[in-house]
Every structure is written in structure tokens, then in C-alpha cells.
Amino acid sequence: MKHLLSLLIPVFMLFAGVANAQDSTKPVQWKFTAEKVNDLEYNVHLKGTIEKGVQLYSTTMGDDQVNTRVVLDSAIKGTITGITEAGKLESKKEPLLDSDVKYFENEVELLVHVKLTAPADKLAGKITYNTLKGEEFATEEVSFSVPVAATPAAGAGDKAAASDVAEDDASNKSLWWIFIASFGGGFIALITPCVFSMIPITVSFFTKRSGTRAAGIKNAFVYSLSIIIIYTFLGFLITKIFGASALNSLASNGIANMIFFVIFLLFAFSFLGAFEISLPSSWANVSDSKAGMGSFVGIFFMALTLAIVSFSCTGPILGNLLVLAAKGGNAGPLVGMFGFSLALAIPFSLFALFPSLLNKIGKSGGWLNAVKVTLGFLELALALKFFSNVDMAYHWNLLDREIFLALWIAIFTLLGLYLIGKLKFSHDSDVPFLTVTRLCFAIVTFTFVVYMVPGMWGAPLKGISGFLPHEGSQDFNLNRSLIDIQASLEGGAGGGGAKSDATAIKPKKLVGILHSEIPGVENVFFDYDEAIAAAKAANKPLMLDFTGHTCVNCRKFEKSVLSSPKVMKILRNDFVVASLYTDEKTSLPDNEKFVSKFDGTKVTNVGQRNLDLEATHFNRNSQPYYIPVDLDGKQLVNKGYGYDPKEDVDAFVKYLEDAKAEFEKRTKK
Template sequence: MKYLYALLAWAMVAALPARAQDASEKAVSWQYSAEKKDAGTFLLHAKGTIEDGWILFSTTMPDTSVNSRLVVNTKGATITGIQEEGKLESRHDSVLDAEVRYFEHSVELVATVKANDSSTVLKGSVQYMVMKGAEVSSVIDNAFVATVAGGGAATAADDTSNKSLWWIFLACFGGGFLALLTPCVYSLIPITVGFFTKRSPTRAIGIRNAFFYSISIIVIYTFLGFLITRIFGPGALNALSSNAMANLIFFAIFLLFGISFLGAFELTLPGSWSNAADSKASAGNFGGIFFMALTLAIVSFSCTGPIIGNLLVLASKGGVIGPLVGMFGFSLALAIPFSLFALFPSMLNKLGKSGGWLNAVKVVLGLLELALALKFFSNADMAYHWHLLDREVFLSLWIVLFSITGFYLLGKIKFSHDSDLPYVSIPRLFFAIVTFTFVVYMVPGLWGAPLKGISGFLPHEGSQDFNLHRELTNLTAKIGSGGGTAVSDNTIKPKKYTDILESEIPGVETLFFDYQEAIAASKAAHKPLMLDFTGHSCVNCRKFEKSVLSDPQVMKVLHDDFIVASLYTDEKTELPESEQYVSKLDGTNVKNVGQSNADFEAVHFNRNSQPYYIPVDGEGSPLVSAGYGYDPKENVAAFLAYLESAKAEYKKRGK
């Protein structure tokens, strides 16, 4: 009944008119303070004044999906316990048909926080649900900054509505540089070089083109991102990266680029556009440059969409102007490296005039584009379980394409428009060596080798029919744990979605794909639950799984000490009609498993990106103050420490 109650509550929230939402946000006013208790221990106070007629749900509600909670976001800080001060009431609510525990008029939440002894501020948020009559609503993230007083308490103001736009700009600016490290963006740099090679015969024109290109990137990302956020909500961009139609369009674009580079045809603008572009080529036609920037924005969304989605959730807290400022920061960071690279295209023009090496570059780029096109098709294939491009098929195609590339570089394959190659130059020889080395590297993947270096590009290992590595990994985990399994009670083995989903976390045989099943297993097994928000088309998820989660120490801890639930945010399996609902976050209809998991992540953990790992107890309450997202440093020791802190907190709560 409590789960029905949770779903009903969220549905009621989503159905409320705008005026009711505004009223609920004013139902509780908060004052915050912090004090140092002893070395490394602080007390965080959140005093809430509740408007007459409203009730505030307790932090001890039996269903944690609707209870109140304090969250601390200060780096290195962890809440070890929360006490409530005030008159706690309880009753059976006829509207919700459930037992509710609540406060009226006032409440004070006092959290014990372990933090660095030199901490001077504690940052975080209060997340809570309120009710008035039959009206239910929640405030997801009421943010605060509390200054620590040495012996007494210092008041801190709520900064939700006044969140620093500079802070949003800098955070999104950093996200833009992070996006440059993703495979989809990085791989587009050679295409940009080829474009400016044609359009920039002189340095002056190159500088002008680079300026227009930068402005185009900023305009496209800033205004399109802003409009999509305002119209569809911050989750729209994150969902785009896993949308089948979008990925098929990206596949077609890369396929066309690849075939064109191989010499089958030339891509030209239609009609008068093409004539105008040719006539103004020496001036750096702005339309052509804008189109190139638009192409960058479109095809890179598969990798940048999750980053942008999370940044837009953050930026939305800056009010109406927040997403505009945030996306400007993101696009500015994205444009700077492309601009600097585009300032020197004339160097390639000069090199292109000597011999036929420039055509060889185009052919190699064409083969590379064909290989990248498969990645976009794979995204749609995995999300909808078509099984047309499983891992071994994908690898076979890549092995063939890069083998052709290697033989082409050695002059063993020649296209009709190629110049004669009387001998192999030293640069071509070394490129051929690198290419064939990559081919040899991929071959063991046909038998299940993890191939960590390219794991972000490949379909997940669960799609491979024969996977020797997976069998050995599971065996190693069994031996290391004495042969035990994550859950010993057969009655709580995972049931939902096991016919279409497989474990992607090495060494964990009993993996859940449904939150409610996982919570039940966590209670039965007396183990903490690790929520793994992931995605079929999530590049960074695959990289983290292969670089960190596959480490033997991490595997053993997850296998022995945790229940694990992988919640795919792009899984397209439709929910039963009785489980479909309207999101309280953005009012969209939640109809499939992926939408439900993505909505759950955004509502309960204020996140909209993957991977995201957050350990919770058997009631669903987080065991740490913040989850663990993608770590470009791939720090195994840091993730192990994170797991140990969650285990320690779970043990404390058990006592």
C-alpha cells in the first residue's frame, strides 16, 4: 500500500495547477545554522515554520520516497544522523489511504555532520513533502549555505532563488571542457579541419571563419538549449541521446559523411544555397560555417546530452535566466578549442597541394566516419533490443573497417580517384602500424575481453552471446567470496525485466533492474542497496564499468556486501498502464521504464546524468551525502573508499 501511496502522491503533485505549486513552496519557511560540536563533528540546524493548515511529512515516514530529508553537499561532509525536534503527529489519512507521520506549525531538524575540521560552511538542501487537505506537493531542493560558528549558531539564508549566476556559469563552463573529452566531440575535430581547409585559403579568412564558427556554436547551444529546457524541461536533452529516431538520424549523417569522403559523391548545399556558398567561399560564407556548427551540435548530443541535461538541472535553479547563463558557459568552453584549432587551416592547404596525401586523409576519415556511424545505430539498437548490432557483430565490423584502413595506408587498396603510390612513406607506415595494432587489440573482444580503451564505444557485454571473460569474472567473484551470491533467498531473485536486461556490473550475478524489487532484496539480505543509474547508450557508463567496477577489489565488495540495482534511464520497455503516471518534475507522461528511472533519479537525487551511483539503506534513504558520478580519473581507491563509507553508515544505522 505504501508504494501505491507514493505513486498517488507524485501523480497528485504533477496534476496540481501552477498556483497550488507556488503556494506549496511558501508552506514552509526555513532558517539554517551550524555549530562545531567537537573535532570533525558539526551540528546542522534547519528550523522550519509551517503555515497554518499545512503539514510537513517527517523524515521517519515508512515510505522514504515521500519523506523529508537533509542533504549536505559540502565536499567530504557526511550526515551520520538526524534528530527531529517538535510535536510529531501520526494518523491514517483517508485521502492517501496510508499512515502518515507529520509536523504542524514548526519543526527543527538537527543533523550530526562529520566533516573536515577546518570547515567553515556547510552547503546542502532540505527536501520535503507537504500536504494541505487533499493537496500534496514537494520541494525537491531548498538549498542553503550555513556558516559554522565556533561555539554558537550563525544564521544562514535560503539561497534557492538567489543562487549565484556566476557559479552556474563556471560550473557549466567546466562541463563544456568535460564534454570535449567525450568520444563524440573529440572525433569531430578532423571534420572541422577538413571544412576549414576548403573555406580558409588565407590566415585572415581563417581567423574570420573561426570567429563565425565560435559564435555559431555559442548561439546554437545557448538558444536551442534554453528553448528546449523552457518547452520540454531539463530532461529533454538527456533523453535525446537515447532517442532511437535521433540516433538513426545521426547514423545517417555520419554514413553520408563517410561515403562522401570515400569519393562516391560530394555533399553540396541545395540550389541557390550551394551557388551562394561557392561565390562567397573566399569570404568565408557564414551560412556554410553555421551549418557546420549545427552539425557539430546535432551529432555530438549522444555524448554531450547527459552532461547538458545535468547542467540544465543545475542551471534551472538560477531562475529563468539560469539556463541561458549556463548554456552560454557550456558553449563558450566548447567553442574555444575548436576556434583555436580553426585559426591555422592554411597549414593543411599547403600540405594538401603536395602529392595525393590529402585525398588519403579524406579516405581514412571516411572509413572512420563509417565506424562512428555504427555507434549511433548501436545506441538505438540497444535501447530497443533489436539485436541487430550486438557486441560481436559491432566488433567484427570495426575489425574489418580498420583492417581496410591499414591496407589502404600500405597501398594494397586503391580507389578510382587515388594517385599512384610508388612507395610507402614513413608517416603512412607508422599510421598503418598503429591501425593494425588497434585491429589486433580488438580481436580478443570477440571472446569477451573488456577492451577498456574503447569500452565507451562498444555495445554492452551483455549483448554478446559468447563471453569467456564474463564467465571467468563471475567465477573469480564466486571464489573470492567463498562461492556466495548477492542474495541467498530464491524468493527475492530479480524477476522484472530479466528477460531483456543483463548484468553489466562485473562479478555481480544477482542484479536487479527494478527499484522496488531491489529494496525488498536489501531488507531481506540485510545489505545496503547500490543504485546504479545507467543507460544503454551511456558512453561514460561503459568506461567506468570497465575501468573501475571491473577492478577485483571493487567486484568483491559489490558482490559480497551490496545489493545492486541497475536502473536504465533509456530503457524503452513500456510500463503497464496501471504504473504509468505524470512526472511531478516537468509534467511529462512517464510511459516506459527508462522515463520512470530518469524521473526517479531527478526527483529523489536531483540528478539527470549517468552514470550515477548512490547507496541507500533498506528504506531507500541515502547512506552518504552525495552520489558518485563519472570520474575521468577512474580512481579505484576513491570509489572503494566511497563504498566503505556507505558500509560503515549502514552498520551504524543497523545498530
Template sequence: MKKITFAIIAFFALLNVTAQIKEPVKWKTKVEKVSDNEFNLVINGTIEKDWHVYSQFTPDGGALPMYLTFQDQKGNYELIGKAKESPYKKHFNDVFGVDEYYFDNSVKVTQKVKVTNPKTTKIKLEFEYQACKEACINDKKNFVFDIPAIQVKEDVVATNTTLDTAKVVTDKVSAKTDEVKPVVSEEPAKVVETPKKEEKKGLWTIFFLAFLGGFAALLTPCVFPMIPMTVSFFTKQSKTKAEGKRNAIIYGISIILIYVVLGLAVTGIFGADALNALSTNVWFNVIFFVLLVVFATSFLGAFEIMLPNSWANKVDRQADRGGIVGILFMALALAIVSFSCTGPIVGTLLVESASKGGIAPIVGMLGFSSALALPFMLFAMFPGWMNSLPKSGGWLNTVKVSLGFLELALAFKFLSNADLVLQLHWFERETFLAIWIAIFGTWGIYLLGKITLPHDSPLSHISVGRLFMAILVLSFTFYMIPGLWGAPLKLISAFPPPETYSESPNGVGGSSVVSGEKLPDGAEIGPHKLVLFTDYDKGMAYAKEVKKPVLLDFTGHACVNCRKMENNVWSDERVLKILKDEVVLISLFADDKRPLPKNEQHISKSTGSEIETIGDKWTDLMITKYKTNTQPLYVLVDLDGNNLNAITPTTSYNPDVSLYENWLKQGISNFKK
């Protein structure tokens, strides 16, 4: 009876363990014939609820993108364009600080190929992807597409018409096209405009920021003095008050139309979806950086960006025609004459909204023009309000210069993006913060009147408002300084490079040693200055030397919940003390793409998959020994690799600090027995 009971328990335990192997995506493939020798290779994926799969176009620095690697391509077939995807969704990941493109429910990937060898009957594809929910899975599939027999035509046969002896005229195919990297496609997938709250919030954020930009433009020397001139024109030229108010409303609407048309033009020229793809391109980020530096230099007073005077003269003559057409040309004249002040702001808004893709440039121009037009309409409708306006003066140039400092700071965000994509490490976190500290510090000193620029008026004293602004800017400057020593700076977390992309992961002046001693052989500094190993054998050897239990951390560079555990759970003082003093930490990255030495590459006995990379090796260890393939995964083991937690041998993503702490303490207690 005991044997039967034990067998039943063991059976259900096995079922429970086996159930941990996650396969949240079911894949099916098919071949669609396009012409005699062209075919679409189609991969359809059905995704379980609440899981999502990342696109091959998701930007670097975030989740792991999809990879397609076609095999035996040379001399057999060639790829036509990039692999196309069904519409993906977009979401800003505040952990990685980038937009991520992903699919939920289903995904379709289509690669068009041209068969150049009629003997080709099969095409092999190695398909890698990442799926995430509370945990992440990096999976690799090997698909084989059966190609229908090609009808050999006379124009491609050199001798006779038999399939075996036909000599097909082919183009030379470069071996370099064998692998499709996750770069921006020439025809990128479309972003689904979903009614998600965060996407609506994103457009509302753009509108609000653009609206503020419009008010800022209003308070510049090129625009503000034009308010009384415009109001005077409408009050004097209109025969009745009602006509004056009507003309003022038409004038305001005309201003809005002009800038919205500009947003439409930008979207139309580049394409609503292509704008987002361009924003992740290295060269466009560099161009945006240069453009914003030019705008900032103009605002600081080095020169003025102006449209040709002939344009303003021609438009001004058209404005004399009167009527609705004349009013429309008056609005256009305002846009041209004030371009030296509004141009850099409009350019910056278009650059920033273009990086969001979709209709963001149109929404941005709607917000900007609404703020710009509103005062002209209101003061023309209610001329008595003019008495409450402050007089023009040197303060207008102060606003313009302040905008120049903001433009300059924003420019370096785009330079940082380019460096992150290329992983050059030329513009790391400390460098970025040092530049921002210098920019905002100089701005604060300028506001205190200690620095003057070309178009500034003589300053005998500063106003209370200017003093408060200086205090605010300098406070922000001082806030950023601890970031050089590793402070997280949560207020601006989306702007500087991540803490891991740093000259020194421990901060400026931080030590890479623990308690004054050198790091053990094979160890390195990880999150929160924890000493960790990334090699299983070296970590186990060190654990035996110091006689401490081992915490196996199966993680991933592109695993967002792994970062959340490190940021929110490992950072807790109770957990951090245990990780520092009572265990040896071994972090094994399941998405490490570095190749294994040839003599270590093999076929997995558990899954039958090819183990070619370091990540493959650790994934296979997870599946073979712990019957799971999800990250993060935490396992406490003794010096012989045996589990220390009998009831719950492993744990995964769980933001409850107390539960994680108790799990660690239970395993350590068992080790000490």
C-alpha cells in the same frame, strides 16, 4: 543496577539503529488556483547538503528518474501538459555512461490540472524518487492535494446551480494519462548553467575537439589548395602591406562569424535546452545515425555533398564589390565552395555538440571556425611562410577518407543510444565492438595501401607518417578485440554499451556455469561471473544445502555506488575469492519495478506503505529488519538469518578494500565457530 545499565545501552543502541533510516528530502505540497477549475499542484522538496535527487527527465540507463502517478483521474480531472520542474543540473556519470539530470538543495515540481467534476475535492498522487549521496535511497510518497470548492457557472450547468445536482460538461479523459512517465517533456525543464568545473570542462572539451575538426577540414582537397589562392589575392589587391594584413584579419573574423551564426541558428531554432532533450530521443538518435552515415559515405568517395553552384556564383559576384562587405562575401564563398569537405565535419560537430545542449553548438562552431580561419589570416599576413607549406597531392584525399572512417564509427554510437533507450537488445556490446573493430581494422589496412577508394591517387609507396598512423589505428583495433571476451576497455568506456548490456555477460565464449556444473535452481551469473540469487527464499535454501553463510546485497539497478563497489571492491582478488568460495550471494534490487503477485501485495506494518513491487518488498525488508533504507547495504547472516557481525552488523559504500575484506572475514569466522 545491571538492569538500568542494560536499559541505557539498549536505548542508545535503538537510537543509533533508528538514526540509520535516511530521509534526506523534506517535502511540502500546496495548491495554487489558476482559474475556476484549473489548479497548479506544487511539490517543494528541501534536500540535505551533499544529497541530490534525480529529475523525471534523466535519460534511461542511468539513475532512477522521478515518477508521478496520479490516481482516480478518469472523469474527475485531467492533466494539462507534463509536470514542470525547477532548473536541474547536468553531470556525466562515467559509471553508467550517460548524462544525469539532478537537483541539489531544493527541487520544485508543478503539475497543472483541470478539474472536470465539481465534486472532486482531493487529488491523490503517488510520488517516487531516488536520492543519492554515498548511498542511494528509493522512496515513495503518497500526497493528497485538497482542491478548493469550484464555483459552478451557468455555462457548465445543465439543470440547476446546486453543486450536488449540477451536470458538468466534460471532455472524455483517457485512462492512459493517469501516469506520467519519465519521458522528455514537451516543455522540458531548463538546465542550470552552473559554474561547476565539469561543465566548464565540458565546453572546453567541445571547443578543443571542434578546433581539431577545423584543422582536419583544413587538410582536405576542398580547402587546402585555397590557401595560396586567397593569400595571392590579398597580397596583389592590397595597396600596402598594412592594408593586406588588415584585410586578412577581417577575412578570418568573417569566417568565424559565419560559422558562429550557424551555431546560433541551430541553438535558436531548437532552443538551447531542447537540444539536450532531443539528444535522448530515440528518433533523433536514429536520424543522427543516418545523417552521419551519409556524411561518412561522402568522405569515402561515393558522392559529394555540394551546395547549388548558383549560390557560389552569386556570392562570388558580391565579393567583387571590394571593401569589408566584399571580404565578408569572400569568406561566405569559401564556406560554400568547400562545403563538400567541411559540411560533413560541421554537421557532425553540430550533432555532437547538440547532444550536450546549452551553448555547446555555438562553442563548437567557434572552435571549428577559429582553426579554419587562423591559417588564412597568418599566411596572408606573412606570405613568406607559404614556402613551408607541403604541396597538394593524394595525401589530402587520405585525410578526407580517414575522416570518413571516424564519421562512420561515431554514427554507431547514436544507433546504440536509441537501442539502449528502447532496451531492444538488438545492438548489444559485442555487436557494437565487432562493428568498431571492422571499421578501424579496415582503416588501418587502407592506410597501409592495401585498399584503394574512388578518389585515391596511384600509390607506389607510403610515407613514414602514414605508416605510423596505420600502426596507431591497428593498435587501437587490437586493443578492442579482448572486449568481445569481457575486457572493460576503459579507454572507450563512454562509447560502447555497458558490460551488462551484452549478449553474454561472461563475454564471447564465456561459460554460464561454475566449475563445469549447472547453476543452482534460481541462481544466475552476476558481476565478475559470481553466482548469485535475486530471490531471498531460494538463496537461503541453497545456503542451507551447501552450509555456507549468506551475504545479503541490497542493491539497485540504478545505484551508482553499488556499481562502484562491484567494479572497485568486489573485483579485488582477495574479496572476489571470498565471494566465490565462502559465501552464498543474494542480491536484492530495491528498485525492481516488476509487480508482485496480487496475493503477495500488502500494506507494510513498519511504514504503512503499499508493497506492490519486488523492489518494495526488499526495501521493506531493509527497513523492517535492518532499520535502514539505503543502498548499497551488505549484511552477513547465518542459515537462520541472524547477523554474523556483532559490532558492525551491516556495512554500506566503502571503497576501502581491506576494511571490506576484514568485515567479510570476521563474519565468516563467527559462522564457523
């Protein structure tokens, strides 16, 4: 086929009268812009308006097809790492070529990702594209040379990258959430013994060393501002050293999760009194020696002393917040550290403004130790979540749902006993009587324990479903059994809606996954090709569920929306369902590995292949994402369905009904 095309293309070019320069008679009119991502990475946007009746071939068909190609000018020292397409991608069987082709009509946008060896202020190259109008083929070549814009240009990249990344990782909403959570973490740090005990000492120092109350207040504000600068600069360093994408990948990275598991375990034991975690005393001494300076520099070093001395208490809290801040793209760590340091700094200013409040603060010790131990129990529970992420991604099956719940039940039961004084550590003060505050916290803790107990038999536990291992890991699941019985009574428990006859196809490639997380559907597929084959055999639309083993929002949506009887019935009877895990670590055979056209990375495992499918065909890179497609893999609705915080079951039902109606319309043509 390749040799045949190499002979045919010159003939097509001869009859079509191919020219190298773009003019108004060309079947596609292009507009070019370029933007700078960083010093060595750039994007070139190619926006094409396609003549009516003309089909423009895609860049994704491979070397054996008449595909569109973009190359850089030889003077540009760099490479193209990937091309993202935006537009309505069509596909069909082309009799003239005796093969399937992918093409665009009316309009298309291409985002070309470029990596250079040195910065550039303009980019040049050419696009060679192939078109078909009726039975007339044409190959066109257009050169471009465009200056690099300082700000992102509108185009395919906005749709493929900016919309999804911004929506899930760096939107205003999520940045506000990171700020609020970090701000709350700062207030939690305030009541730890390391920080709390320094508030009256530090503020008293400022008020006594200042000649006037105004000077004392000014010094206290400078001290607070120094705290903010120190912690925010820490966030800036994390952003620059590791990068937003590197931090974002921590969610499913096995090594990173195991490191977090060990670190949180050490922090938990430290909070429980096994040992103290602190930085070398020489560090604190050096910074403390600078604190005697009478200038603002001396005040800054006093703030640095606070940050170093309090590390043993603030370190575990900061560790949690940095994992959260990683979800906020480049700005996340900066916003998180600013929120944390702002909450930490506020009391120093307030107590300087109102010195009489110092006399009302309780003394360090006693209840502050109780706070520290409580945080230790919480750190222990959170450590298990990081180990669970690795366990699920690599299918070790060491920490299934029952064991995880049993451990959490034991941890929070011990916490409840501690709060009512029935459990005591060596560094704790005596609890001669139970205060109302302790009683309230104990009631909340024991209520949480009672809430978790039914989960041992398969109860969904929607409130914490995002933290638990998937239900498929549970040996005895009464809830799933009841759902299967309901499905059998309704007569629809087959192959994601596939009929139980000779044409039904059962999933074969489970890639190490024991059970699907889609409730009420017996045979969920985990391989795209198998799912398409099953959909064709059943003549039903295919629902693609892009999900992840470590995806918290996926589990929440499954328990809140997909577990609705109305949704389960539609998915079970009217769709074939495929769950495509984007963090599945199972390696691909050597002959199935490839280089992604989306970002130029090498795809070596099942999860990377699924993520590349989601990004390349649906311009999405976050989960969960539900997109129904027809028997040719074309999406049935204009937009997919992502995580919905409102958990609107009726909205999702309407989404499914619209997809069904569109599928019926297409199959009748």
C-alpha cells in the same frame, strides 16, 4: 483512510489553534524567494526552519496522507509543474495514522517549479503544511508574495538541478573539454580538400587586392573574424531553436540516434568517394556575388562562401561536434562552434602575417584524399555506435557485442590496408612508395585491430568499453565465465550478496535486459521494489546503481573500478545490488503510470520511473550514480558516488566500507 483523515484534520486544527498568518510561535519559520528561469518558467524557493522536536510532513506522500501542499494565488495565471525537496527525508510507520509517513526535521528547502501563461515580476501563493510534535498534530497555512529575482536564488534547486547538471553537463571543466575537442575538430577540417585548397587562394587574394601589407593583414583578420562570427552564430541558433535539454536527450532518443546513424553513414560513403554532398550551387553563387564589394561586408560574404563551399567536408565533423556540444547545456553549442571556427580561422591570419609560408604548403590532392578516405572509415565506425544506442535501448538484439567488434575489426583492417597502399579508391592517386607518415598511421591502426580481437571472447577492452554494446549481449564471454568461477570458489555468488537459502529472492522483472553490467554479482535486480524486498530478506544494504544503456561513463567505470576484485568481492558478499536503467524504454502498465512531482512530466516507462526516483529522492539526474541505502530506502552516506575520471578503486572501496559500517550501526539500534 482518506475519509478518516478528512474528519480528523479539523479536530487536530481545533486543538492546535491553527492560524493563517505566520508568526514566531509557528512550528516552521519560512523564508521565500523567487527566480526567473525564462519568460514563462519560474522557481519559488521556500526555506523552512523547523522547531526542535517537530516533524514536517513531505510533499511526496500522495493525496491519502497529511502531506504538505503549495498552491498559487488565483491571480497568478499558471500552474505548478513540480516540487523538489532538499533536506534529510525520514520515513516511519505512524501508529496514529496507521500508515507510513515521510517527514523532515530541523530544516527543509522546497523548490516549486512554476509555468505561467505570461511573464510576471512577482509570484504569490500559500503553503499548507502539517506537523507532528509528540502526539499533537497541527495544520498551518502561510501566504507568500515575493518579487522575481533576475539571478537564481540559493536553495533546493541549486542542489537538485544546478549541482548535478552543472557537474555533468555544463561545468567549467566540461566546457573547456568541449572547446578543446571542437578546436581540434577545426584543425582536422583544415586538412580536408575543401578547406585546405582555399587557404593559399584566399590569402593571396587579400594580399594582392590591398595597397599595403598592413591593409592585407587587416583584411585577413576581418575575414578570420567573419568565419568565427558565422559559425558561432550557428551555435547560437541551435541553442535557441532546440534548447539545451532537447539536445541533451539525443543520447538515448531512438529517432534521433537513427537519424544520426543514417547521416553519418551518408557522410562516410561521401568521404569514401561514392558521391559528393554539397548545398545547392545557387546558394554559393549568391554569396559569392557579394564578395566583390570593396567593404568589410564583401569580406564577410567571402567568409560565408567558404562556409558554404566547404560544407561537404566540414559537415560531418560539425555533426560529431554538435553531439558533443549538446553535453554543455546552453553554452555548449556556442563554445563548441567558437572553438571550431577559431581553429579554422587561425591559418588565414598566420599566412597573411607570413606570406612566405604559402610557398611551403603542399598542393591539394594526393595525401589530402587519403585524409578524406581515413575520415570516411572513422565516420563509418562512429555510425555503428548510434545504431547500437537504439539497439540496446529497445532490445532489438541485432548488434550484439561480437557483431559490433567484428564490424570494427573489419573497418579498421581495411583502413590499415588502405594506408599501406593495398586498397585504392577511384579518386585516389597512385602510391608509388610508402611514406613514414603513412607507415606510422598504419602501425597505429593495425595495433588497434589486434587490441580488439580478444574482445571477441569477452576481454573487457577498457579503452573502448564506453563505445561497445554491453557485455550481457555477448553470447560467449570467457571473461564473465572466469569471474563467475572465481565467485563460486569464494562462496559468494548469490543474489547480489543475498544468501542462497529459502529467504533469498531471485530477480523476476528483467525488463528485457539479458544480463547485468555489474561484474562478479550473479543476481542483480532491475526493479527497485524487488531489490528492497531482497535486501530485507538478506538483511543487507542495497546498492542502487543508476545507469543507462547508452551511458559511456557507466561502461568505463564498470570496467575500470567495479571489475576490481576488491570491489567485486564486497558487492557480491555484503550488498544486494540493483541496476536501474534510466533510458529503459519498456512501458509501464497503465495503473503504474504517474505524473512526476519533480518536474511535472508524465512517467510512462521504466527508464523515466528510475530517473524520477533518482531525481526525487537523491537530487541527482546524471549517470552513473551509486548510492547505498538501508532497508527503508534511506541513503547510508551523505553523498552518492558518481563517475570518477581518476578511477580510484581504493576510494570506492572506502565508500562501500563506510556504507556497510553505517548499515550495521542502524540495524543494531
